[in-house]
Amino acid sequence: MLAVDGGAPLLAEGEAAPWPHITDADRKAVLDALEQATPWHWPMRTVTGLEEAWSEFTGMPHVLAANSGTAALHMAVAAAGVEPGDEVLVPADTFLASASCVLQANAIPVFVDTDPVTFTLDPALIEERITDRTRAVVAVDLNGLPADHDALRAIADRRGLVLIEDASQAHGATYKGRPVGSLGTMSGASLNGSKTLSALGEGGLFATRDEEQHRLARRVLMFGEELPGQSRDYNARIMGWNYRIDVLAAAFARSQLTRLEEMSLVRQANGAALTRALDGVPGIRTPAVPEDRTHVYFFYPLLVQPEELGLDGLPVAAFRDALARAVNAEGLGIMRWQPQPVPGQTLFRELRGYGRGCPWSCGHARPGHHYDPAQYPVSEDVCLRRLVLGQSFSSFGPPNDAATMHRYAEVLYKVLVEEREALIALTRRTAAAAR
Numbered sequence: 001m002l003a004v005d006g007g008a009p010l011l012a013e014g015e016a017a018p019w020p021h022i023t024d025a026d027r028k029a030v031l032d033a034l035e036q037a038t039p040w041h042w043p044m045r046t047v048t049g050l051e052e053a054w055s056e057f058t059g060m061p062h063v064l065a066a067n068s069g070t071a072a073l074h075m076a077v078a079a080a081g082v083e084p085g086d087e088v089l090v091p092a093d094t095f096l097a098s099a100s101c102v103l104q105a106n107a108i109p110v111f112v113d114t115d116p117v118t119f120t121l122d123p124a125l126i127e128e129r130i131t132d133r134t135r136a137v138v139a140v141d142l143n144g145l146p147a148d149h150d151a152l153r154a155i156a157d158r159r160g161l162v163l164i165e166d167a168s169q170a171h172g173a174t175y176k177g178r179p180v181g182s183l184g185t186m187s188g189a190s191l192n193g194s195k196t197l198s199a200l201g202e203g204g205l206f207a208t209r210d211e212e213q214h215r216l217a218r219r220v221l222m223f224g225e226e227l228p229g230q231s232r233d234y235n236a237r238i239m240g241w242n243y244r245i246d247v248l249a250a251a252f253a254r255s256q257l258t259r260l261e262e263m264s265l266v267r268q269a270n271g272a273a274l275t276r277a278l279d280g281v282p283g284i285r286t287p288a289v290p291e292d293r294t295h296v297y298f299f300y301p302l303l304v305q306p307e308e309l310g311l312d313g314l315p316v317a318a319f320r321d322a323l324a325r326a327v328n329a330e331g332l333g334i335m336r337w338q339p340q341p342v343p344g345q346t347l348f349r350e351l352r353g354y355g356r357g358c359p360w361s362c363g364h365a366r367p368g369h370h371y372d373p374a375q376y377p378v379s380e381d382v383c384l385r386r387l388v389l390g391q392s393f394s395s396f397g398p399p400n401d402a403a404t405m406h407r408y409a410e411v412l413y414k415v416l417v418e419e420r421e422a423l424i425a426l427t428r429r430t431a432a433a434a435r
């Protein structure tokens, strides 16, 4: 019997280890940082150590540690020379910060629909959204899978755009052998506790190949000041923020980074094992991985396909919610993520921005910008059908292994195959309750 109907849950509490995976080396790194961090003096050795390590990992010569991925992305947009009213292309299906980083620079996000297989920016839809105000593209490596960076790079170069990589969900993945974080002209990545490279708390990483972009990003990071040498002149040249990372978060992330490569191999193998185990289970579509890239499964997205169970007459949403309830009740963490394309959020749909319609209404933008999620049918369908495993609640990272994945698969098999009639009944009840 389904656990949601009173049966015994299939997974015991603690069967899947949470993310991040904390070792004694991480504990020691944080304690060492405590010893070294006093008296306060910027930049801390721990912080520059993290920057150097990410530079080495990605091959990007200039790295700045920041206090969130949101901050790192804002730094990248500003360092791209994006000015008020300029336009930046962003995917319609992503986390808010991939788009709000553009607003933070008083510029205008212009959304582009995503590819139905990779869930990343569809290169074929980019050019029709380019105008004479377009300055940059934010390519997001969503779920743990790199975007199609070569195709995006070709368009960006031809049209004179800066390609910014949002690497927040895919540290450790590769595209044609090149590491995530090095695939754009610049990259911004999150170190939020849930991410594949985790600071346990909050953090971010900005990276660039270009010295001038590095200088511009650093001004945004530290109060708009230039830091020419040892002495600080306390003269803000531009509007800046305090985006410095917490030293203990930096120490934790630095320690995790030493194991990122091996942890990514485990993640890849785990995701592939689950996909194999779910082969032939109807009602869900498992994620695809193009041969030229690796997937590190920050999220393992499942798109529900009630049509395959002959449930054409019932709303997709009712099946999705019934499946999520049933799977969670069995002890496997699954959830909806981004219930709608980003342009559907009130901030955009009602052009709220900073208030009084800025930056759209402040005189610098081309008139006529408006946002309607229905303009992004692939993203809308993905948002309707998507449930995700992964992140912290059903982690694909170590110490979880192929045996753990087998247990994840058993839950989905129980709910979708063995107890299909009960799931269909639950779907009908869910649909009736929603009416």
Ligand SMILES: *Cc1c(COP(=O)(O)O)cnc(C)c1O
Residues within 6 Å of the ligand: 067, 068, 069, 070, 071, 094, 095, 097, 098, 140, 166, 168, 169, 189, 190, 191, 192, 202, 203, 204
């Ligand atoms: C997490 C995330 C961010 C923001 O990072 P924070 O560190 O939470 O500010 C940006 N983009 C994507 C795709 C993310 O998943």
